[in-house]
Amino acid sequence: MAPFLAAASAEHLKLAHEAGADALLRRGGWIKAFRSARGEDMANREAEELKPYGIAPKFLDRAALIALEPNLSEKAIGGAHYADPLSTPDPEALAQSYAALFVNRGGRFETGDALSLEPAGAGWMVTTESGRLAASDVVIALGPWSNELARRFGLRLPFFVKRGYHMHYEAKGNAGLTRPVLDLERGYLVTPMTRGLRLTTGAEFARRDDPPSSAQLDRVEPFARELFPIGARKEPKPWLGRRPCLPDMRPVIGPFPGKPGLWLDFGHHHLGLTLGPVSGRLLAQLMTGEAPLVDPAPFRAERFGR
Numbered sequence: 017m018a019p020f021l022a023a024a025s026a027e028h029l030k031l032a033h034e035a036g037a038d039a040l041l042r043r044g045g046w047i048k049a050f051r052s053a054r055g056e057d058m059a060n061r062e063a064e065e066l067k068p069y070g071i072a073p074k075f076l077d078r079a080a081l082i083a084l085e086p087n088l089s090e091k092a093i094g095g096a097h098y099a100d101p102l103s104t105p106d107p108e109a110l111a112q113s114y115a116a117l118f119v120n121r122g123g124r125f126e127t128g129d130a131l132s133l134e135p136a137g138a139g140w141m142v143t144t145e146s147g148r149l150a151a152s153d154v155v156i157a158l159g160p161w162s163n164e165l166a167r168r169f170g171l172r173l174p175f176f177v178k179r180g181y182h183m184h185y186e187a188k189g190n191a192g193l194t195r196p197v198l199d200l201e202r203g204y205l206v207t208p209m210t211r212g213l214r215l216t217t218g219a220e221f222a223r224r225d226d227p228p229s230s231a232q233l234d235r236v237e238p239f240a241r242e243l244f245p246i247g248a249r250k251e252p253k254p255w256l257g258r259r260p261c262l263p264d265m266r267p268v269i270g271p272f273p274g275k276p277g278l279w280l281d282f283g284h285h286h287l288g289l290t291l292g293p294v295s296g297r298l299l300a301q302l303m304t305g306e307a308p309l310v311d312p313a314p315f316r317a318e319r320f321g322r
Contacts, residue, residue, distance in 0.1 A: 017266060018069045019310045020294060025102050027293035037113035040106055045099035046196040046207075047076070047085065047094040049243070049284050055201040059096040067210045073098045087191040087245045103196055106210040114293075130158055130165055139277055153303060155279040156272070160258035162282035169275055173320055175283065176262050178219040179235050181254040184212035191245030199243055204236040206244045213246050219259070219286075232308050261285045262320075266296075269299055269315040279303060280317055 032041050063073050065070050067296065071163045073096040081095045104110050119125070128144030135141075139152040156165050163175040171287050196207035203218045217232040233254050240246055262268065262283045272278035284291050294309070 019312075020291070020298075021287075023309055024290050024294045025100070027297060030104060031114055031117065031293050032110065035113040035117040037110055038224045039111040040104050040113065042103045042105060042195070044100050044103075044195040045206075046103065046198065047081070047097050048073075048096040048198045049081065049088065049095040049201045049241075050090050051093060051201045052201065056094060063096060071100075076287075080199070085193055085195070085197060087193065087196070087250045089243050091242050096229060103207065105208060109210070111289075113310050119242055130156075130161075131168070133165060133168075151210055151277075152278060155281050155299065157281040159282060159288065162260060162280075166272070166280065169272065169278065171272060171280075171317060173283075173317065174270065176263075177224040178259045178261050178285065179221075179222050179224075179226075180217055180257050180286075181220070181228070181230075182214050182257075182260065183217040183233055183237075184209065184214050184250040186247035186250060187213050188241045188247045189246040193244070197244070199236075199239060202236060202239040204240060205239055206246070211249050213244065215240050215246065220225055223259050228254070230254060259285050259288070264319075267291065267295065267315055268317045270312055270317065272303055305319075 020107070029038075031239045032038050048059050048060055048062075059073075059075070063071075063075075066072070067132060076084070076095045076097055078090075078093050081092060084097065117126070125145040126146060126149060128142055128149075130142065132142060132143040133154060136150050138151055140154040141148055141150045142154070143149075143314065156162050157209060158165060163173060166173065182197060193206065193208045193213065196205055196233075198205045207214050207216070207217045215237065217236060220229070222229075230253075260283050262285075265285050267283040267285075268280045270280060272280055279302075281295055296308065298308055298312060298315075300306075302312055
């Protein structure tokens, strides 16, 4: 995954610039804040594990941490600053800007039932609200619903879903953050968004369509109030997201085994937004016969057998 992830920011920056959405990509990285010597040791061990991949955070004492994020409480005694990653205050607006760019370049959107996909001559056909559409090439890219369609055509993958929640909060007074900050020892993150300060939970192992549970958010919110200047909740209930996963935490990108013209692009676990543009580029290169930007072999469906 390292070379794939390394190419992600450049693809986003290119697309955002072409879409007129540069302001929706925020520089400044993110911080893993720690509360104790134990947390500092955790951050150091993680940094050591990342060294072989050329990732080196800057360690911050309390003074340096507050210089970057002055509204963190005294419970945060330091942190590890990963300065290179980008973040966005509005992922919906960013995705919509990419969609508008697609349309401006001649693409179009149709609404229909993806599960109606079926072979048609030398290609494929799907039913939409405007009628039947045929194409020589089709990509299954349905996120947590992808496996449902892939299984219909005989592909058995060890596919599962992890779920996560977030809630937006008012900022107390004029306090806020300028970048995402992880509470390393409590397992949640707070990030400044257009809608307010967003608290995100850890991963929930549940079936895709199980009823939502507020347990994780209820558990970490008191910890967040200790560390961050969060006020009242801004929504009546948490947002729930479903993350499509495979056990090696790599997506499936490439041809559907034994089905010419059918392609796969799903299973990006927690990195769907991060890897969307670079996944699209890799898949386009495979579909058109161009030289791929990274070795595609680790992402082939055949790695799990047939």
